[in-house]
Amino acid sequence: MAQTYIGAPIRREEDRRFLTGQGQFVDDVKLPNMLHAAILRSPHPHARILSIDATAALEMDGVAGVITFQDIKDTVVPRPIPIRMRTYVGIERFLQYPLAEDKVRYVGEPVALVVAETRYLAEDALDGVEVSYDPLPPVVNVWQSMQEDSLLFEEHGTNLAYEFASSIGDVDQAFREADYTHKEEFRCHRHTANPLETRGLVASYASGRQELTVWGETKVPHFNRGVLASLLQMPEHRIHFIEPDVGGGFGVRGEFYPENFLVPFAAIKLGRPVKWIEDRLEHLISANHSREHVCELEVAAKKDGTILGMRTKIYGALGGYVRTHGASVPVSTAAMLTGPYLIPNYEWDVKCLLTNKVGMGTFSAPGRYESCFFRERMLDMMAEDLKIDPTQLRLKNLIPPTAMPYELGRTRPEDYSLTYDSGDYPAVLKKALEVIDYENLKLTGGQYKDGRFHGVGVASFVKSTGTGTPYEGARVVVTGPDQVAVYLGISTLGQGHETVMAQICADGLGVPMEYVAVYHGDTDLMPFGGGTFASRGTTLAGNAVYGAAQRLREKILRISAGYLDVDPNDVEFAQGHVYRKTPSSGEPELDLNQVLELAGPASKYNQGEMGLESTHYFHSSQECYPCGAHAVHLAVDPETGQIEILKYAIAEDVGHVINPLLLTGQVVGAAAQGVGATILEELVYDDEGQPLAGSFMDYLLPTSLDIPAFDVAILDLAPSPINPLGVKGAGEIGIVATGAALSNAVSNALGVQVTELPLSPNKIKELLGRKTQA
Amino acid sequence: MTSSYRAVTLPIKLTVNGKEYQSSVEVRKTLADFLRDELGLTGTHLGCEHGVCGACTILFNGDAVRSCLMLAVQADGANLTTVEGLAQEEELHPLQQAFQENHALQCGFCTPGMLMTAYAFLQDTPSPTEEQVKEGISGNICRCTGYAPIIQAILQTSKEPPVRKAGE
Numbered sequence: 001m002a003q004t005y006i007g008a009p010i011r012r013e014e015d016r017r018f019l020t021g022q023g024q025f026v027d028d029v030k031l032p033n034m035l036h037a038a039i040l041r042s043p044h045p046h047a048r049i050l051s052i053d054a055t056a057a058l059e060m061d062g063v064a065g066v067i068t069f070q071d072i073k074d075t076v077v078p079r080p081i082p083i084r085m086r087t088y089v090g091i092e093r094f095l096q097y098p099l100a101e102d103k104v105r106y107v108g109e110p111v112a113l114v115v116a117e118t119r120y121l122a123e124d125a126l127d128g129v130e131v132s133y134d135p136l137p138p139v140v141n142v143w144q145s146m147q148e149d150s151l152l153f154e155e156h157g158t159n160l161a162y163e164f165a166s167s168i169g170d171v172d173q174a175f176r177e178a179d180y181t182h183k184e185e186f187r188c189h190r191h192t193a194n195p196l197e198t199r200g201l202v203a204s205y206a207s208g209r210q211e212l213t214v215w216g217e218t219k220v221p222h223f224n225r226g227v228l229a230s231l232l233q234m235p236e237h238r239i240h241f242i243e244p245d246v247g248g249g250f251g252v253r254g255e256f257y258p259e260n261f262l263v264p265f266a267a268i269k270l271g272r273p274v275k276w277i278e279d280r281l282e283h284l285i286s287a288n289h290s291r292e293h294v295c296e297l298e299v300a301a302k303k304d305g306t307i308l309g310m311r312t313k314i315y316g317a318l319g320g321y322v323r324t325h326g327a328s329v330p331v332s333t334a335a336m337l338t339g340p341y342l343i344p345n346y347e348w349d350v351k352c353l354l355t356n357k358v359g360m361g362t363f364s365a366p367g368r369y370e371s372c373f374f375r376e377r378m379l380d381m382m383a384e385d386l387k388i389d390p391t392q393l394r395l396k397n398l399i400p401p402t403a404m405p406y407e408l409g410r411t412r413p414e415d416y417s418l419t420y421d422s423g424d425y426p427a428v429l430k431k432a433l434e435v436i437d438y439e440n441l442k443l444t445g446g447q448y449k450d451g452r453f454h455g456v457g458v459a460s461f462v463k464s465t466g467t468g469t470p471y472e473g474a475r476v477v478v479t480g481p482d483q484v485a486v487y488l489g490i491s492t493l494g495q496g497h498e499t500v501m502a503q504i505c506a507d508g509l510g511v512p513m514e515y516v517a518v519y520h521g522d523t524d525l526m527p528f529g530g531g532t533f534a535s536r537g538t539t540l541a542g543n544a545v546y547g548a549a550q551r552l553r554e555k556i557l558r559i560s561a562g563y564l565d566v567d568p569n570d571v572e573f574a575q576g577h578v579y580r581k582t583p584s585s586g587e588p589e590l591d592l593n594q595v596l597e598l599a600g601p602a603s604k605y606n607q608g609e610m611g612l613e614s615t616h617y618f619h620s621s622q623e624c625y626p627c628g629a630h631a632v633h634l635a636v637d638p639e640t641g642q643i644e645i646l647k648y649a650i651a652e653d654v655g656h657v658i659n660p661l662l663l664t665g666q667v668v669g670a671a672a673q674g675v676g677a678t679i680l681e682e683l684v685y686d687d688e689g690q691p692l693a694g695s696f697m698d699y700l701l702p703t704s705l706d707i708p709a710f711d712v713a714i715l716d717l718a719p720s721p722i723n724p725l726g727v728k729g730a731g732e733i734g735i736v737a738t739g740a741a742l743s744n745a746v747s748n749a750l751g752v753q754v755t756e757l758p759l760s761p762n763k764i765k766e767l768l769g770r771k772t773q774a
Numbered sequence: 775m776t777s778s779y780r781a782v783t784l785p786i787k788l789t790v791n792g793k794e795y796q797s798s799v800e801v802r803k804t805l806a807d808f809l810r811d812e813l814g815l816t817g818t819h820l821g822c823e824h825g826v827c828g829a830c831t832i833l834f835n836g837d838a839v840r841s842c843l844m845l846a847v848q849a850d851g852a853n854l855t856t857v858e859g860l861a862q863e864e865e866l867h868p869l870q871q872a873f874q875e876n877h878a879l880q881c882g883f884c885t886p887g888m889l890m891t892a893y894a895f896l897q898d899t900p901s902p903t904e905e906q907v908k909e910g911i912s913g914n915i916c917r918c919t920g921y922a923p924i925i926q927a928i929l930q931t932s933k934e935p936p937v938r939k940a941g942e
Contacts, residue, residue: 015882
């Protein structure tokens with residue numbers, strides 16, 4: 001009677017409401033008497049604020065209030081928006097307050113909040129707030145930042161927010177012994193995730209009960225509730241966060257931003273509900289940016305291609321303030337730069353530098369997309385120099401499965417060693433090569449055919465997943481004969497938790513999946529929740545659901561056995577019914593409703609525990625490491641500078657698979673984002689620090705004409721040994737190797753070494769110019 | 775010096791999903807905001823508010839249009855269909871069915887606009903090639919799926935018996 005929901009390609013429970021227009025996103029929340037907010041943002045990248053005068057705005061029709069730093073000062077000072085994870089000493093000097101005080105440090109920084117009867121009137125009234133600025137010299141890149149001619153925070157005397165330099169092994173020795181060394185400077189471009197739904201919040205304060213309710217918090221609602229409670233000096237239990245449906249996250253949505261304080265603050269101050277919906281321009285100049293790093297990388301190897309060591313200097317452009325991710329993106333870039341390869345000697349120096357641009361946060365696979373690009377480009381350069389096939393070079397250096405678990409070492413500032421839990425990296429690369437037919441295809445690399453240059457590129461990766469906060473919880477409750485509720489501490493941003501967690505619960509408990517309803521996105525459901533990031537949903541919350549369901553199943557067996565007066569080992573629970581094992585009649589002894597009654601407060605069989613419910617927290621302080629390889633064949637049009645992807649093969653191993661339909665959807669979706677990010681997207685700033693990408697006409701997201709068909713092979717060679725379901729995080733992995741594989745293929749096509757992203761048509765034309773010169 | 779905005783309204787009469795509405799609407803209000811705020815039809819989504827992402831696509835006298843780029847007053851006398859008008863009570867439209875079967879949505883935010891674009895596309899091109907489908911939806915951005923399942927869903931629908939007209 002074994003159930004097999006886990007592993008089955010089950011269609012999503014949640015689709016129907018989205019297909020019929022019945023989803024409820026934050027902008028669909030409408031409260032009586034609700035006001036609307038608009039935000040006045042700095043037009044200067046770096047300037048002193050001389051004065052703010054809101055008199056004219058306050059006289060305008062429908063304006064209910066204007067909030068500036070002076071209004072929030074007594075509430076928030078000295079508590080700027082804190083770092084959410086990986087707080088390192090010194091970096092807290094550069095945090096952001098919800099509104100600018102006497103200085104602005106990026107175009108888009110909130111200076112005032114205007115609240116009015118409609119969004120139209122609130123936006124009108126932004127013109128009525130007069131701000132006088134004294135512009136200062138902008139810092140627009142990491143080199144300018146290090147020169148320190150212009151300081152973002154004069155009081156701290158430096159633009160270097162944080163530095164982490166260390167090593168594993170003996171790098172000097174490796175370089176002394178090397179037959180071959182190569183040094184290169186790479187640059188990864190500033191871009192961001194751009195979920196299709198912009199950010200938004202609705203806040204309502206019941207002054208009589210002193211209860212604050214906020215809609216639109218997502219990703220890390222429990223953490224954000226703590227921050228808001230601290231900033232407002234309110235007890236956490238009086239704050240209720242409700243997550244509506246969410247139009248994508250990908251790292252950027254759901255962090256604690258200035259607006260997450262301002263909107264609730266305005267609702268309390270004005271005594272009416274307040275809604276704020278970000279527009280796309282605001283999103284592009286205020287939500288976290290990511291990825292901008294310069295990397296100096298040096299490799300040491302034997303002439304047969306065996307890598308002996310690597311040295312790197314990483315310069316991360318943090319933006320105008322340290323945001324909730326602190327230094328974690330540049331630190332992650334260095335931490336896993338050696339990737340899936342056996343590189344025992346490694347030295348790094350990470351500098352996190354302030355620049356007059358939007359603060360850095362995460363976009364899927366933060367730091368991993370970047371470091372994979374740096375490393376995999378370097379491997380291809382090495383392969384060319386040493387006249388070794390790039391795939392052979394990789395196979396020679398990939399960590400063999402016999403070395404698992406593989407202790408990489410302490411490559412993060414925290415006092416723990418990164419350990420790859422399991423994986424057959426060579427087999428996964430071989431699979432990608434087989435899917436794309438590399439042996440035949442490699443001959444087309446570098447050829448000019450049909451007016452285009454053809455290129456083939458390959459990249460391997462490994463990614464840490466499933467941590468951040470070392471636990472996640474779930475509560476499973478039987479509420480009727482065919483009703484089971486699952487309550488999650490994590491939120492969902494479109495992934496499909498309602499289906500995946502129902503599958504896990506149904507198998508763990510032993511009920512038909514139709515019984516199970518999954519609830520999430522309300523901080524009152526569970527007292528704790530780490531959040532939805534770092535591909536931790538299934539690894540941590542999935543295992544929590546499984547654990548809670550199994551414990552509840554054991555309880556059902558104990559209570560049933562007590563009533564039937566048999567040993568608990570002689571009964572089983574499946575498909576929602578209790579059966580006797582021996583002698584088995586095939587007929588159920590009890591249904592779920594009968595067990596529920598036996599567990600009731602009035603029953604003598606309840607064994608002292610009322611009702612049928614179980615709460616379980618799954619703990620894991622260890623990360624699990626999915627791996628994969630991408631192989632791509634593309635053609636570059638020298639006339640237009642455009643890339644056409646002809647074949648794109650992906651092989652990935654995430655351990656055991658809960659739902660292959662949803663997994664493939666996430667892998668392909670992430671890969672599509674990576675293709676767009678690599679060939680189209682960039683948050684361009686001019687030399688004066690002005691952002692030039694303020695709409696989807698300047699910031700090009702990939703369309704159906706840009707994205708290739710991906711050939712995806714999902715392998716299950718190496719289940720994670722560190723959790724009961726044997727799963728590894730899957731949400732972000734599809735994006736990791738996209739920049740690397742595409743840039744290797746373009747380099748192969750043009751015979752010119754790509755060292756910078758993106759590979760947009762204008763950049764391709766520059767590369768073609770270098771090719772002609774060569 | 776800023777002067778206060780003086781609201782000007784005009785009466786409009788229109789049909790949405792087979793139902794007639796009369797309203798007095800501010801002349802600067804977009805059609806998307808009118809549908810969402812005044813008619814409560816929040817299935818029509820706003821992803822960019824400048825006509826690029828396609829999430830706000832609706833049918834305007836049978837044609838796919840971006841409701842964020844139109845004013846509500848321009849819809850006076852028009853016959854509109856929004857995503858809420860696709861399904862017939864409990865029965866999903868074949869396109870909606872095909873989207874679910876092919877896992878053609880994840881966060882679901884682009885889905886209403888994608889469905890309306892696909893619906894209008896199939897009216898014009900009942901038996902499309904894959905390339906035609908890609909071209910047909912190239913004005914609608916999806917950040918989750920990578921488009922392949924959406925393309926499959928539309929192709930699958932085109933191979934089924936004639937597509938029922940929305941609202942019929």
